Amino acid sequence: MDFTFNEEQTMIQDQVEQFIQKEYDWETRQELSNSDLGFGANNWKIFAELGWLGIAISEDNGGFGGSSIETMLIMEEFGKGLVVEPFLETIVMSSGLLDQYGTDEQKSEVIGSVISGEMHLALAYAEPQSRFNLSDVVTEAKVDGRNFVINGFKSVVMNGPSANKFIISARTSGKQLDKKGISLFLVDSDVTGLTRTDYKTVDGRKASDLNLENVSVPSESLIGSLDEGFNILDESIDRSILAISAEAVGAMEVLYKTTVEYTKTREQFGTPIGKFQVLQHRMVDMFMEYEQCKSLLYMATMKNEEGAPDAKKAISGLKYQVGKAGKFVGQQAVQLHGGMGVTDELNVGHYFKRLTTIGTIFGNADFHLKQYTSL
């Protein structure tokens, strides 16, 4: 049993921490979030130069062959800075999947450009009716000679506006809820028949809805085997849950600490409000929720890394806890900051908003409690 990080991991952690402290103050974050692109193109270059974009990609494919521990450390620091760059979307959700299951052609076309920061990706898995069920897929891909023709609709595709390519789940056989019969396709964002509706999301990021009308792609666009895309997708979402949970842990740490500091300085009734026992206990609960999340995060990340048989169950347990704790910590941080907590000016409300979306993304607490029970 060992909860320490190795030298390389500690180095990465320090590097990301320093980047956040030096380059990512709150005003900068807000400027980037409110810009047309929605994040810093220059920051993305820096991530590439520092090797973060290829950290979890295998060495065979030009990456650094790191583990999900490195991803966890990066995402936790990103959570502290409320980083809006689409590391989760392009790197964790999408390139990891291609690294493992892409064809040689797909890898050479995409992975190098992703690692060098020139290409963005987005994973289009949700549909209007699917809620959190990855196997609820109505979008359809039909064989047409040497091509597939895709028709359907994908909802709230995170990083959609910046993506050069989409990974799209579509049904190639079976019924709406079947796990078998789902296939994944690598599709250019400018392909004929694909229409994007872009919008901002409440957490200061961007997403798109995709309408697919007779989108014709060559058969080489298939990722993995025909009809067998579900497991590939599911594995990628599991890694993404670990990553987004690390982000949540970072955000919760900032919120509980900021709240403690605020209550030490905010005076009412002639005394700092942090002296009131009811608020002290509330903050102790916030702190404990954060610690509990961190424990489950470490446990589930290691289990997944080891390929333990109960890794999936651990991941659902983690996401349940993150949903529950993120809501509590976020809501209470706002409450204890009083009126200031609901202003757009203060960063507390923005951390709360990100924790709110994290609570939903990849399945909310209810969904993962049910998953946990079924596993």
Added chain:
Amino acid sequence: MDLTFSDSDLSFRKEVVSFLDNEYPTDIKEKQDKRIPLEKEEIIRWQKILHNKGWFAINWPTEFSGYKELSVTEKYILQEELAKANTPTTIPFGMGMCAPVIYSFGTEDQKEKHLPSILNSDIWWCQGYSEPGSGSDLASLKTKAELVDDKYIVNGTKTWTTLAQHADWIFCLVRTETTPIKQEGISFLLIDMSTPGIEVKPIITIDGSHEVNMVYLDNVEVPKENLIGEEGQGWNIAKFLLAHERSGIAGIAALKRELKRLKELSSEIPLGEGSLLEDSQFRSKIEETEIELTATEFTELRTLAAMSQGGSPGAESSILKIKGTELQQTISELFVEMLGYYAHPFYLENEIGSNETVGPDYAAPVMPHYLNYRKVSIYGGSNEIQRNVISKAILGL
């Protein structure tokens, strides 16, 4: 004990329903049903319609409103039907807050000057209570009013002032004297917002809306006759006001409407082969909320009944404030939960209701509402302060 409505209550309900059928403007109804924020003009128009029927300032003594007196049950029925039809919430600052102070403590001149314009919704009021350093500890307020000849010179900063950007007048708590007991030096002053030296600056909240403001007062000259009651009486007036307006404080009728809507909408959200409403986890959250809501409704009814028999309302209003706001937050949270990913696309006030939004057509205002409603457990005396009130006044701790 009797839970049934009398024949006259039932016919009153019919009267309200037919009034709504005939008088509730369809353009306002359409915006309300889509949860599109209303313009000032639309709110005024609706308040005038209610007033013409004698159903606007229903809690005023009839000598000031000129209305036919409504019984407690009739008021309950009226509020329930207004909420059921999703009519606009009336703005409380003039009609519900400032006016009761004026008719209870004001001079004849003050009543004559202000009450008719409040009743007609011609003059809009805002409330100048909180200050940057005085939130829960309201009595520590520092805005100073100094009497020079026949004028008060007012200096200070008010914050969280709702709708100050639209207000013609503001009622303020100001410090007229520095006293050892801080409550004793506070006075209640009415100030015309067009007086030189007043500056209103917007505060944008996390839902992206502009509802609250900072109000800066820099050597603002206020005629002495705008003082309500005596100098130093302001704190007692403020306490009177807090205890006064308890009818509808929990917003029960609106909560019932929203919970019903939540059920209807979630029954249309597919989940596997059924609907979200059929999901045991989501369903049980709705039912728990419904039970809590019913309990709060009857706690309110018991409080109102005690009052109508001459009982004096006390810290019970704190129970209704806590439970009502907790329910408001829970229901706003369940709406977000219901939408799943489609709670995330984010639109500003002026975009809500446009054709550009994605997801279900009711989705756009859901997240802003959830975010905005984090305020309800903070404002009007935070829920922590309300619990202090109950523990002190009821439990004697």
